[in-house]
Every structure is written in structure tokens, then in C-alpha cells.
Amino acid sequence: MGTWKVGQEHIIDITGLSHEASGVGRVEGRVVFVPETIPGDRVKVRLVHLKERLGYGELIEILVASTDRRRQNCPHAFECGGCQLQHMDYDAQLRWKRQQVADAMERIGKLDAQVRPTLGMDQPYHYRNKAQLPLGKRQGELVMGFFRKGSHDIVDLHICEIQHPLITKLAFAVKRSVQDLSIEPYDEVNHSGVLRHAVIRVSFSEEKLMLILVTRTSDLPAKDELIERLTKDVPELVSVAHNVNPNVTNVILGRESKVIWGERYLMDSIGHLRYAISPGSFFQVNPIQTKVLYDLVREGMQLSGCETIFDLYCGAGTIGLYLASEVKEVIGVETFAAAVEDARYNAELNGIQVAKFHVGKAEDILPKLTNKHETIDGAILDPPRKGCDSSLLETLVTSKVTQICYVSCNPSTLARDLRYFYENGYAIGPVQPVDMFPWTRHVECVVSMSRVKG
Ligand SMILES: C[S@@+](CC[C@H](N)C(=O)[O-])C[C@H]1O[C@@H](n2cnc3c(N)ncnc32)[C@H](O)[C@@H]1O
Numbered sequence: 001m002g003t004w005k006v007g008q009e010h011i012i013d014i015t016g017l018s019h020e021a022s023g024v025g026r027v028e029g030r031v032v033f034v035p036e037t038i039p040g041d042r043v044k045v046r047l048v049h050l051k052e053r054l055g056y057g058e059l060i061e062i063l064v065a066s067t068d069r070r071r072q073n074c075p076h077a078f079e080c081g082g083c084q085l086q087h088m089d090y091d092a093q094l095r096w097k098r099q100q101v102a103d104a105m106e107r108i109g110k111l112d113a114q115v116r117p118t119l120g121m122d123q124p125y126h127y128r129n130k131a132q133l134p135l136g137k138r139q140g141e142l143v144m145g146f147f148r149k150g151s152h153d154i155v156d157l158h159i160c161e162i163q164h165p166l167i168t169k170l171a172f173a174v175k176r177s178v179q180d181l182s183i184e185p186y187d188e189v190n191h192s193g194v195l196r197h198a199v200i201r202v203s204f205s206e207e208k209l210m211l212i213l214v215t216r217t218s219d220l221p222a223k224d225e226l227i228e229r230l231t232k233d234v235p236e237l238v239s240v241a242h243n244v245n246p247n248v249t250n251v252i253l254g255r256e257s258k259v260i261w262g263e264r265y266l267m268d269s270i271g272h273l274r275y276a277i278s279p280g281s282f283f284q285v286n287p288i289q290t291k292v293l294y295d296l297v298r299e300g301m302q303l304s305g306c307e308t309i310f311d312l313y314c315g316a317g318t319i320g321l322y323l324a325s326e327v328k329e330v331i332g333v334e335t336f337a338a339a340v341e342d343a344r345y346n347a348e349l350n351g352i353q354v355a356k357f358h359v360g361k362a363e364d365i366l367p368k369l370t371n372k373h374e375t376i377d378g379a380i381l382d383p384p385r386k387g388c389d390s391s392l393l394e395t396l397v398t399s400k401v402t403q404i405c406y407v408s409c410n411p412s413t414l415a416r417d418l419r420y421f422y423e424n425g426y427a428i429g430p431v432q433p434v435d436m437f438p439w440t441r442h443v444e445c446v447v448s449m450s451r452v453k454g
Contacts, residue, residue, distance in 0.1 A: 011063065021084035033057070041069070045058060069088065080147075128167070131171065131199070171200060181225055201279075210263075210279065211237060212241045256280075265278055275316065275342075277342070296446040301323065306377075307403075312392070314339075317346050318346070370395060385413065387410065388413075403450055404450075431447045432445060
């Protein structure tokens with residue numbers, strides 16, 4: 001009775017992992033979440049925050065380490081909010097991600113779906129093609145790196161195991177030059193200073209870099225000297241853009257990015273296609289696993305060459321264009337107008353004439369288009385974390401779309417939406433988790449469905 005109090009210490013066994021990647025154990029029958037622990041650990045914890053039926057503990061000591069533990073290499077692990085599973089063996093992570101998906105299917109979807117083992121990476125390091133690095137000052141010193149977990153304190157970047165090494169090279173060069181040229185970093189507390197973020201993108205296929213400098217002010221001080229130094233220090237840099245974000249906000253980019261030096265686009269390839277990436281556009285962050293993902297979509301759609309395929313939530317049109325040579329027509333829908341411009345440009349770049357793109361919400365645009373296309377042959381759904389709008393699901397079911405392939409970054413909303421398709425006449429195929437983000441809690445899934453009734 002008296003031990004469920006803040007400050008009390010307990011020895012507990014960690015038996016599960018929450019979807020936030022905190023270890024889960026029990027104290028007097030109540031669930032306790034303990035960050036930095038994994039199943040199989042026996043640990044000493046201090047209770048730090050309690051609710052009636054659950055609480056949060058902080059790790060004091062690992063008494064018995066799980067066999068799935070590994071020594072993390074990254075000096076920023078647990079500090080930086082980027083990775084949550086640096087202390088867990090890679091194979092164990094893949095098993096846990098599969099289990100997360102299976103649990104969502106069962107508990108949320110009430111589905112007896114087959115969940116396949118997670119497809120991981122052979123080399124799960126240096127896979128990210130993009131980093132968004134905030135700048136600031138600590139005790140008068142310039143810092144640049146990542147926000148500390150759950151805060152806006154900046155962890156100064158020394159090493160990153162998950163981003164491409166060229167990103168780290170350019171990040172160090174930016175920091176050096178900003179320091180030498182005395183460019184003021186942004187001060188979030190007082191909303192003063194100038195340079196807020198350095199956003200860096202790298203093309204894996206061409207080993208080239210794009211830099212986007214985000215400032216609070218419309219002016220970028222010492223612009224010419226900065227560009228001269230950076231391009232000399234980092235010859236792989238081919239494009240520099242300036243983005244102005246004057247707002248008090250957590251959103252990184254302001255409305256418009258203007259290329260101020262070099263090329264307008266960064267070019268990269270996924271499989272047989274080349275894509276032009278403009279400073280603000282969405283592109284999958286792990287290009288190696290993106291090919292795995294897109295190949296699964298192609299397989300799942302069972303194409304014969306005669307289909308009209310809707311690529312809903314299409315971003316820069318990347319999935320639809322990937323399938324374009326195997327269908328009659330691709331129709332992409334996306335809310336972000338600049339991404340649609342990129343999609344059109346990407347179609348042209350790859351000589352694809354069968355693709356059309358529409359700007360707007362999938363749930364608003366699809367009903368207008370389905371009048372013209374009586375039955376829909378196929379739809380690819382790749383929504384953000386909140387899943388599909390319920391009216392979109394209704395439109396798809398009413399139009400009796402034959403084949404659907406759902407790409408999801410959130411197992412909970414995927415399970416919810418699959419339930420709807422299942423109840424409305426669709427057979428749910430095996431769910432394939434893909435590890436797009438090793439060492440983090442995130443998991444991507446692909447699942448195909450075919451209409452079996454009506
Ligand atoms: C997970 S991304 C998928 C991008 C693309 N399929 C890819 O693989 O690169 C989701 C996209 O959906 C867009 N989006 C969000 N809500 C939308 C909506 N209601 N209708 C259409 N697109 C939407 C976002 O702008 C974003 O580009």
C-alpha cells in the first residue's frame with residue numbers, strides 16, 4: 001500500500017515495451033513505464049510520476065541485463081530524441097516491431113491477420129538522407145544538433161549513426177562557418193537572433209548535398225562569404241536554399257524556400273526512376289528501404305497493364321510513378337501543391353505520360369473523379385500517421401475498388417482502417433512490416449486487399 005509513492009524505489013522485471021519504446025513492468029499490479037529499459041531486464045527504478053493505475057519510473061540500475069541488450073555506440077543515445085532503441089539488439093528490434101503490428105491488428109483491428117517478420121536492413125546505419133538541425137547558444141557557445149528528448153534543449157552534434165556521413169560533414173562545416181562569420185543563431189526564448197535551422201538533404205545515388213538555411217529574418221547575413229566557405233569545404237554541396245520563417249512556431253520551414261546558389265533540385269534514384277527533390281518537398285528518408293517498400297506495393301497490386309491506379313496521398317508522386325510502366329494510367333492526389341509540382345516534373349523527367357496529379361484532399365477529390373471512372377481498378381493509400389479520412393474509406397468501398405495497397409507509418413490507424421475494409425467485403429492480405437527507421441520506435445507496413453464481396 002505505502003510503496004506507490006513518488007520517490008519510492010523498486011526492483012522490477014521489464015516484461016514489455018510500450019509503443020513509445022519505454023520498458024514496461026509492474027509495481028503492486030500497476031503498470032510502470034521505464035525509459036531506457038527493454039524486456040528481459042531486471043532493474044532498480046525510482047517512481048517519478050504516478051497516476052492511479054499507472055506510473056513512470058526512472059532507471060537507477062540494471063541488475064540483470066536482457067540478452068537483447070547491446071552496448072550503444074552513440075554518445076547521444078537517450079539524450080537526443082532521434083533514436084529510442086540504441087540499446088536493443090537489431091534482430092530484437094525487428095521482432096518487437098512485428099509484435100507491435102500484430103498487437104494492433106488483434107486489439108484495435110480485431111483481425112486475425114497474418115503479420116510477417118519485419119524486413120530489416122543488412123547494414124542498419126547511416127540510412128537517413130535528411131537532417132533538420134536547430135542552432136542556438138548555450139553558455140555563450142554555439143550549439144547545433146538535435147533537440148533533447150521532450151524538450152527544446154539542443155544536443156550538440158558530434159556523431160550520428162543513422163544519418164549519411166556527408167550530412168555530418170556538411171553539418172560540421174556549417175557550424176564552423178557560422179561561428180567564424182559570427183552569424184547569430186536563433187534564440188527561441190526571446191524570439192531573437194537569425195539562423196534557426198540547417199536542413200541538409202543528401203542524394204544517395206549521386207553523393208551530393210542540398211542545404212536549406214532557415215532564418216527568422218528575411219535577410220541572411222554574410223550570405224556570400226558563407227556560401228563561398230561551405231562550397232570550398234564541402235565540394236559535394238550542389239544547392240543552397242534560403243527559407244524565411246519569422247513565426248513563433250515549432251514548424252521548421254517557412255512558406256517558401258528560394259534557391260540562392262547552385263542547382264534547383266537534388267537528384268536521387270529509387271530503382272529504375274530518377275526523382276527531383278526540391279528544398280521543401282517530401283521524400284522518404286531511407287532510400288534503401290524505400291525501394292523494398294515500393295517493390296512490395298508493386299507486388300501487392302497484381303498489375304496486368306490495363307489498370308487505372310489512384311495514388312492517394314501521393315507526395316511527389318513517387319509510388320505511382322514507380323508503377324507507371326505497368327499500368328494504363330496513374331492518378332495522384334496530394335494536398336501539398338509544391339509536392340504535386342514535383343510529381344509532374346518527376347513524370348516528365350522519367351518520360352512518363354500516363355500520370356496525372358491533382359492538388360487537394362484525397363477525400364474531396366476522389367468522389368469528383370470517380371464519376372468519370374466507374375469502377376476503380378486499384379488504389380494505393382499512403383496517409384500520414386492519423387490514417388485515412390472515414391469519408392475516403394466510404395468512397396473507396398462504394399466505388400468497389402478491386403485492389404488496394406495500404407502503406408502505413410502507424411500500426412494503430414492501419415488496424416482501424418483495415419477493420420473497415422474487412423467489414424465491407426475485402427480480404428486482408430498478409431501485413432508486411434518494413435524497417436524504414438532502424439534504432440527508432442517507428443515501423444512502416446504494407447498490406448494488400450482485394451474485394452471479395454459484391
Ligand atoms: C506519408 S506521406 C506519403 C508520400 C508518398 N506516398 C511517398 O511515398 O513519398 C503522406 C502525404 O499525404 C499528404 N496528405 C496529408 N493529408 C492528405 C489528404 N487529406 N489528402 C491528400 N494528401 C494528404 C501529405 O502532404 C504527404 O505528402
